Structure formats: C-alpha cells, structure tokens
Amino acid sequence: MNDSSKHRVRYGMVGGGEGAFIGQVHRMAAALDGELELVCGSFSRDGDNNRRTGERCSLPAKRVYADWQEMLEAEAALPADERMEMVAVVTPNHLHVEISQTALDTGFHVFCEKPVARDLAEALPLAERVAASGLRFGLAHTYLGYPLVWQAREMVRRGRLGAIRKIHVEYPQGWLGTRLESTGNRQAAWRTDPALSGASGAMGDIGTHAFGLAEFVSGHHVSELCASLSIHAEGRRLDDDGDILFRTAEGASGTLIVSQVATGEDNGLKLRIYGEHGALDWLQKDPNHLRFTPLSGPQQLFRAGIDQPGLETVALDRLRIPGGHPEGYIEAMANLYRDMARAIRSDESAAADGPGAVPGVPSLADGLRGMAFIETVLKSHSGTTKWTRFITPDASQGAQR
Incomplete structure (x- = not known):
C-alpha cells in the first residue's frame, strides 16, 4: 500500500x-x-x-x-x-x-x-x-454488512451446522398497505412505477435483499424455484406481495416470503438456516444477537461486541464497540463504505x-444474480410449470435460460 x-x-x-x-x-x-x-x-x-x-x-x-x-x-x-x-x-x-x-x-x-x-x-x-x-x-x-451475518456465514462455512437442509428467509413490511403512491409520496411513487423500478415491485425492492442474504450466509445457490406474486392494493401496477419455494444446487430446500402489505410490519427481515447438526436464527430488528441451536447441547446466543466470546474474526473485524452498546443499520452500511475506501486506496488487484x-x-456479480432472481421469479409466476430453472446471468453470452 x-x-x-x-x-x-x-x-x-x-x-x-x-x-x-x-x-x-x-x-x-x-x-x-x-x-x-x-x-x-x-x-x-x-x-x-x-x-x-x-x-x-x-x-x-x-x-x-x-x-x-x-x-x-x-x-x-x-x-x-x-x-x-x-x-x-x-x-x-x-x-x-x-x-x-x-x-x-x-x-x-x-x-x-x-x-x-x-x-x-x-x-x-x-x-x-x-x-x-x-x-x-x-x-x-x-x-450483508452486519457483523453477526458474517458470524453466521462463517459458522456455516466451518461446518457447525453440518449439511444444510432448509433455508427460510422472510422480509415483511406494511408501509404500502394502501395506495400511498397516489398521495404524492415520492418513495412509494417510484417503487410502484415499472418505468422507474422495473418489472417487479416488492420482489425487486426487498426480495433481492432476502435472496442475497440467504445465499450469502448459506453458501448455497438457488437452482430452481416456484413463485407466486400478488397485487393487493387495488390499481397498483407492480407486485406488493410474493411467496417462493426454492431448491438449491447444493441440495437444500427453502422458502422466501416478502410483502409490503403485511399490516403492522416494518422491516422484519429474518433468516433461519437448518442443518443436520444445528440451526441458526437471525432477525434484522435485533441484529446484535444470533441464536445457534445445536442438535445435541444447549442453545447458544452469540452477542455483538468487540469483547464478546466466541465470535469469528470476520465478525470482530466489523464491530466497533463493546457488547451492550448496540450497533445497527448505519454501522452495517458503514462497513461496506469502509471496505470500499480501503480497496480504492490499495494497490492490490480486485478480489x-x-x-x-x-x-x-x-459485487456486480451479486447484482447480476439478483437481477436473474427477479427475472426467474417473473418467469415462474407467469408460467405453467411447477418448477422454473434459475436463469444464469452470463455477461459474455447474455441471459441463459
């Protein structure tokens, strides 16, 4: 450097x-x-x-x-x-x-x-x-900047859960329960406009977050899915609710549920991963705790903090303060900005x-996979087959189907 x-x-x-x-x-x-x-x-x-x-x-x-x-x-x-x-x-x-x-x-x-x-x-x-x-x-x-998300990912990578069998991720919100876009709310207006947002509403806006989190932590890759999208607010042009069954190339099954019309919900992003030897449970509204339930032995609760025992280096590298002083959304994004800054200043080549x-x-590769996820969901929703193969994003050959 x-x-x-x-x-x-x-x-x-x-x-x-x-x-x-x-x-x-x-x-x-x-x-x-x-x-x-x-x-x-x-x-x-x-x-x-x-x-x-x-x-x-x-x-x-x-x-x-x-x-x-x-x-x-x-x-x-x-x-x-x-x-x-x-x-x-x-x-x-x-x-x-x-x-x-x-x-x-x-x-x-x-x-x-x-x-x-x-x-x-x-x-x-x-x-x-x-x-x-x-x-x-x-x-x-x-x-993906939260320290305990990285803790969960590293525990999966190290085999603490054994072979992954089931992945469940959900992201319920309720803020679009009415046609807020017709009241002059700019945030609602562009998110429900296909010309500005794209062909999917809730699935594109928050479903990509849920999809990215599930693949990031589990290390698995969705290979096929069965999707159903809904529009509950009368007159809305894009989906505001969706349910997905999926399978991964590595052999797990899973569910992904998103909604922006779930009354009373705000940002309830939650991930659960079940393996042959244990399970992990993480909730974005309580990001400083990660619950690990081994098949044999007492349940463990990992807590965020630079002084907390049992945390992996990848989690500690993303923490700033001792346990009991909560870190949250701003700090998670700050971790991404910090890594960007250090990479820009570095003479090292890209990852x-x-x-x-x-x-x-x-990365951009993650972004392309997120777009392929949306496209596969839309194809599944409008199709007649039970399972739709995941579209592979290939910049050199176009979208493979």
Whole structure:
C-alpha cells in the first residue's frame, strides 16, 4: 500500500436530496469511520432541493451540480488530488446503469444502490464496462454488512451446522398497505412505477435483499424455484406481495416470503438456516444477537461486541464497540463504505470473485444474480410449470435460460 493510503477517499453523490431517506443513510455511513469525505453532489433535479441539500452537507456551491452529467464532467477536469474518486449512486433504479457506466468511463469508482438495474438485460453490459475500466464497483446490500451475518456465514462455512437442509428467509413490511403512491409520496411513487423500478415491485425492492442474504450466509445457490406474486392494493401496477419455494444446487430446500402489505410490519427481515447438526436464527430488528441451536447441547446466543466470546474474526473485524452498546443499520452500511475506501486506496488487484470486486462488499456479480432472481421469479409466476430453472446471468453470452 502506498502513501496515498493515508488520505480520505473523496466521493460524490448522485441522488439523495431532501425527502430521500436512503441518501442521508449513505452520508452518515460513509462518514462514520473517517475514511471518506463527501466533496460534491448532484442531489436532486429540483434546484432548491439540490441547493439546500448541498448546504446541509457543507459543500461549496461550485461543487453542487445541477445534474449528474455536469458533475462527472466537471469533477474529471479538476486536479487529481482535488476531484472525487468514487460516485455513490442513490437514485431510483432506472438511472443506476446509465450513471454507473458513465462514471466508470470517466474514471470514477462506483458504489451503487440495489438492485443494480431494472432488469437483467439492462445490467449485463455494465459487466463489460467494469471489466474494461479496472475500477472498483460495489453494491449497497446493507444487510450483508452486519457483523453477526458474517458470524453466521462463517459458522456455516466451518461446518457447525453440518449439511444444510432448509433455508427460510422472510422480509415483511406494511408501509404500502394502501395506495400511498397516489398521495404524492415520492418513495412509494417510484417503487410502484415499472418505468422507474422495473418489472417487479416488492420482489425487486426487498426480495433481492432476502435472496442475497440467504445465499450469502448459506453458501448455497438457488437452482430452481416456484413463485407466486400478488397485487393487493387495488390499481397498483407492480407486485406488493410474493411467496417462493426454492431448491438449491447444493441440495437444500427453502422458502422466501416478502410483502409490503403485511399490516403492522416494518422491516422484519429474518433468516433461519437448518442443518443436520444445528440451526441458526437471525432477525434484522435485533441484529446484535444470533441464536445457534445445536442438535445435541444447549442453545447458544452469540452477542455483538468487540469483547464478546466466541465470535469469528470476520465478525470482530466489523464491530466497533463493546457488547451492550448496540450497533445497527448505519454501522452495517458503514462497513461496506469502509471496505470500499480501503480497496480504492490499495494497490492490490480486485478480489477473485470478478472484475471490480471489493473484498467484503457485494459485487456486480451479486447484482447480476439478483437481477436473474427477479427475472426467474417473473418467469415462474407467469408460467405453467411447477418448477422454473434459475436463469444464469452470463455477461459474455447474455441471459441463459
């Protein structure tokens, strides 16, 4: 690692203006460890919103740009030790690929919100751009930043559960129980608009989180599935509820349930994995506890904290404070930003799991698999066969079916 490793990585943000919840989450997470610095932004197409957001981020007016195209062009023209190094893309889905491709072509690393695109066909060309650029590309699957998610993954990898038999993951929300999109709510409006969100609603928005978490922790890969999608809010254009049965190439069966019309639920992401020797149970609303139930012996509760016994190194590396002081959502995303910053400063080549990949951060390959998941779900839902084979994302050959 060279002397440049000592500087804070300079980044700019596209999207995330006033009223966009996720933009502020990204800014707080990026600032947490002092390894990144927000130096510019194009936060909103609304000029007043854009200006106010820039002021609240303490940015000089000249580094708050009217649109993302202007930002990329102007930043590329600045001296190397002044311009941004990475772009955080926190816009609705329909802009993810265009902004990411242009940023890579202009010479900037990219950290992008999920899903990576509206559909698999739109996402595939991005793989070529990432490979050609030699730059880093990360995807903001925030839940994969939690320390005890990594603890669970490592316990599975080390064989503590034995052969995995069943995987259950669920993500219920209730905030779209009414047609909130018709009331002027911008977050609901773009998520239920096929032109902005893609061909799936709830399954694309939160189902990709559930799918990614299940595969990440279990180490298994879904090979076929049977999906049913529903629209419960009258007049809504995209699914707001879905149920999936799946099988993995490694021999497990599973269920994946998501809903945005589950009355009374907020963000109830939950993962349960059952093996021949034990089971794991993790709930995002209580992220600092992981329950392990061995086949023989007492149940164990792993607790987050740098001083807690029994935690694997991969979990401890993602913790900051002693047990009893809860770490949560912001810290999970901060782990992804921290790993992005360290990779950008490093002279080391990308990780073995594909071009642009950053150790510890969901990659473009993960993003393509998430898009293939959505496409397979839609194909299953509209088809007549009991089981639909998982579509394999292949950037060199297109989507294989």
